[in-house]
Amino acid sequence: MTAAVSTLEIRNLHVSVETEEGPREILRGVDLTVRTGETHAIMGPNGSGKSTLSYSIAGHPKYTVTDGSITLDGEDVLALGVDARARAGIFLAMQYPVEIPGVSVSNFLRSSATAVRGEAPKLRTWVKEVKASMEALEMDPSFAERGVNEGFSGGEKKRHEILQMALLKPKIAVLDETDSGLDVDALRIVSGGIEAVRAKGETGILLITHYTRILRYIKPEFVHVMAAGRIVDEGGPELAAVLEDSGYDRYVKGGGAAAPAGAGAVS
Amino acid sequence: MVVIDATGRPPMASGAVPRPVRSRNPLDHDVPTGREEAWRFTPLRRLRGLLTGPDADGKVSVTVSAPAGIAVEQLDAADPRIGRSYTPADRVAAFALARAGGATAITIPAEAATAEPVVVHLHGESPRAAAGTAAGVAYGHLLVEIGPFASATVVLDHTGSATYAGNVEVHVGHGASLTFVSLQDWDAGAVHVGAHAYSIGRDAKLRSFTVTLGGDLVRLSPTVDYRGPGGDAELNGVFFTDAGQHQEHRLLVTHTPRSCRSRVTYKGALRGDGAHSVWIGDVVINADAVDTDTYELNRNLVLTDGARADSVPNLEILTGEVVGAGHASATGRFDDEALFYLQSRGIPPAEARRLVVHGFFAEVIDRIEVADLRDRIMASVAARLGETPAEDEPATPAGAETVGA
Ligand SMILES: Nc1ncnc2c1ncn2[C@@H]1O[C@H](COP(=O)(O)OP(=O)(O)O)[C@@H](O)[C@H]1O
Ligand SMILES: [Mg+2]
Numbered sequence: 001m002t003a004a005v006s007t008l009e010i011r012n013l014h015v016s017v018e019t020e021e022g023p024r025e026i027l028r029g030v031d032l033t034v035r036t037g038e039t040h041a042i043m044g045p046n047g048s049g050k051s052t053l054s055y056s057i058a059g060h061p062k063y064t065v066t067d068g069s070i071t072l073d074g075e076d077v078l079a080l081g082v083d084a085r086a087r088a089g090i091f092l093a094m095q096y097p098v099e100i101p102g103v104s105v106s107n108f109l110r111s112s113a114t115a116v117r118g119e120a121p122k123l124r125t126w127v128k129e130v131k132a133s134m135e136a137l138e139m140d141p142s143f144a145e146r147g148v149n150e151g152f153s154g155g156e157k158k159r160h161e162i163l164q165m166a167l168l169k170p171k172i173a174v175l176d177e178t179d180s181g182l183d184v185d186a187l188r189i190v191s192g193g194i195e196a197v198r199a200k201g202e203t204g205i206l207l208i209t210h211y212t213r214i215l216r217y218i219k220p221e222f223v224h225v226m227a228a229g230r231i232v233d234e235g236g237p238e239l240a241a242v243l244e245d246s247g248y249d250r251y252v253k254g255g256g257a258a259a260p261a262g263a264g265a266v267s
Numbered sequence: 268m269v270v271i272d273a274t275g276r277p278p279m280a281s282g283a284v285p286r287p288v289r290s291r292n293p294l295d296h297d298v299p300t301g302r303e304e305a306w307r308f309t310p311l312r313r314l315r316g317l318l319t320g321p322d323a324d325g326k327v328s329v330t331v332s333a334p335a336g337i338a339v340e341q342l343d344a345a346d347p348r349i350g351r352s353y354t355p356a357d358r359v360a361a362f363a364l365a366r367a368g369g370a371t372a373i374t375i376p377a378e379a380a381t382a383e384p385v386v387v388h389l390h391g392e393s394p395r396a397a398a399g400t401a402a403g404v405a406y407g408h409l410l411v412e413i414g415p416f417a418s419a420t421v422v423l424d425h426t427g428s429a430t431y432a433g434n435v436e437v438h439v440g441h442g443a444s445l446t447f448v449s450l451q452d453w454d455a456g457a458v459h460v461g462a463h464a465y466s467i468g469r470d471a472k473l474r475s476f477t478v479t480l481g482g483d484l485v486r487l488s489p490t491v492d493y494r495g496p497g498g499d500a501e502l503n504g505v506f507f508t509d510a511g512q513h514q515e516h517r518l519l520v521t522h523t524p525r526s527c528r529s530r531v532t533y534k535g536a537l538r539g540d541g542a543h544s545v546w547i548g549d550v551v552i553n554a555d556a557v558d559t560d561t562y563e564l565n566r567n568l569v570l571t572d573g574a575r576a577d578s579v580p581n582l583e584i585l586t587g588e589v590v591g592a593g594h595a596s597a598t599g600r601f602d603d604e605a606l607f608y609l610q611s612r613g614i615p616p617a618e619a620r621r622l623v624v625h626g627f628f629a630e631v632i633d634r635i636e637v638a639d640l641r642d643r644i645m646a647s648v649a650a651r652l653g654e655t656p657a658e659d660e661p662a663t664p665a666g667a668e669t670v671g672a
Pocket of ligand 2: 051052095176177
């Protein structure tokens with residue numbers, strides 16, 4: 001039994017942020033299509049707009065879409081609030097997960113699952129489900145009683161993000177540099193968690209990364225290179241291998257994120 | 268949370284803590300004009316004449332439920348036990364003492380260990396009054412005495428409505444341990460002004476919780492004095508100040524013997540037009556109080572425009588040999604990133620805000636070991652949060668103020 005295929009379509013996406021000097025355009029026309037069951041990697045140098053793309057998909061209020069569209073199975077994602085996007089099946093594992101003092105992980109997970117599933121999960125099965133997912137990510141049970149991200153190490157935060165993905169079973173998951181800041185052990189565990197979700201084939205994964213090392217664990221079918229707010233190159237897994245050897249230099253000759261429009265779009 | 272203003276002055280730079288006049292005679296206390304340091308934040312007109320000691324025309328009934336072995340007595344006005352730990356430091360407290368006509372005394376015998384809490388229900392008998400309409404005037408005095416080496420939990424539960432001036436004297440015996448909760452869960456029309464004086468014996472421990480949720484105006488003055496070394500006082504507080512409410516907590520901890528500890532942690536959330544909270548945290552470390560360890564903290568979460576939080580910590584140190592002495596005060600808005608995080612997990616905005624407020628208070632409330640009470644307080648906060656239609660717009664900046672001493 002397979003769920004119907006869902007499609008996230010991003011067309012000509014332009015996104016600005018408000019700065020002290022006025023609005024600044026960060027994304028300058030991004031096109032991307034991700035379907036459930038597919039795994040895409042977006043790679044690019046720091047400042048190229050990867051987190052901006054992730055936040056824009058999730059609906060962070062700081063980022064203003066000035067042009068273009070995002071749809072999920074034809075539905076206008078941009079018209080939905082942040083919470084409604086999550087309930088529609090979009091998940092963002094954040095690069096820098098936020099602390100919520102005094103709100104326990106267990107309370108938070110249950111509130112999220114209740115919201116996303118539309119009803120409170122049955123307590124008995126829920127406890128089992130959480131326990132199994134935590135075990136798979138080698139998380140100590142005591143973790144559930146801690147405040148959300150409160151005093152978590154970098155690795156704990158990322159495991160917690162992947163735990164949420166496993167429990168919320170999104171149609172499309174955007175993983176923003178989930179690999180960064182992880183030591184070898186943590187990377188193996190976190191990658192295992194992502195791979196387990198992927199193997200079910202019910203989630204489309206947009207794996208955003210600066211480095212290639214996570215691609216040793218998770219093999220994307222599609223690789224996109226982002227520079228200066230645009231997708232500047234696309235290919236299969238072989239592109240990742242090229243990047244591994246040559247880095248981003250050939251995409252950012254013009255000067256990277258701070259470059260004027262058009263620069264860096266060498267392919 | 269987002270910090271708008273943090274008072275991080277080094278302790279030694281703090282000003283002198285004001286020393287109030289202390290007298291049982293109301294007339295020894297000047298009628299405040301509103302400009303005095305002790306009264307400048309209080310809307311005097313809303314005290315409903317308590318500064319002039321009007322005759323009682325209302326009632327706050329006192330019902331005590333106590334486990335066996337605990338004495339509950341009605342003392343008459345001449346009883347020498349009244350006023351042993353507390354001499355009034357302002358006019359309202361002096362009138363309360365003069366007009367209460369005695370006191371209710373609760374005595375926990377030496378070395379008693381009672382797991383079950385003593386609950387004192389103080390119920391304002393004025394018919395459920397709306398905010399602004401006068402509830403009848405009532406006075407009260409309560410004595411709580413914990414015998415040496417005893418351990419107990421005492422809960423004061425204020426409900427109903429009244430214009431109430433009431434003092435509480437708490438005498439903690441040497442080596443004793445007391446958890447003391449004062450819950451102000453008044454109806455909207457109530458006015459409550461009170462001094463809560465804690466006298467801590469040698470090696471005794473106090474954990475107090477002051478939880479102010481209801482009322483039109485609540486002004487409480489908790490004070491701590493130590494009678495010997497080794498005393499430990501934890502003063503925790505939570506307040507939820509809704510539109511139009513004035514909630515004021517004025518703390519004074521005086522370290523005189525050596526080697527005592529104090530911890531003050533107050534957290535408040537404010538919401539709506541005219542919501543006003545005042546937190547004053549005065550700590551004095553006298554010259555002989557070497558080896559003192561003190562820290563006081565006030566954090567306020569301003570949920571909407573139109574609310575104002577005043578927060579003034581003040582530390583006066585007269586000895587150089589302390590273990591620690593510090594204070595912090597911060598008033599801020601909802602952390603937008605926290606709200607985004609919760610919403611990105613499908614949680615609707617109103618529920619996300621409820622979770623954040625819940626978490627903000629949980630740090631203090633979770634320390635209360637009486638589960639029923641903890642749940643009731645959290646439920647009351649949740650109900651108050653859900654009461655008026657919460658705007659689904661995230662709060663915009665401005666409106667919060669932190670006032671330095
Ligand atoms: N909220 C913001 N305000 C101002 N500039 C921003 C903001 N978010 C991102 N930027 C800028 O946009 C560019 C892209 O940032 P980001 O999307 O975080 O890149 P990446 O994730 O690829 O490192 C950077 O130059 C960054 O400084
Ligand atoms: Mg980034």
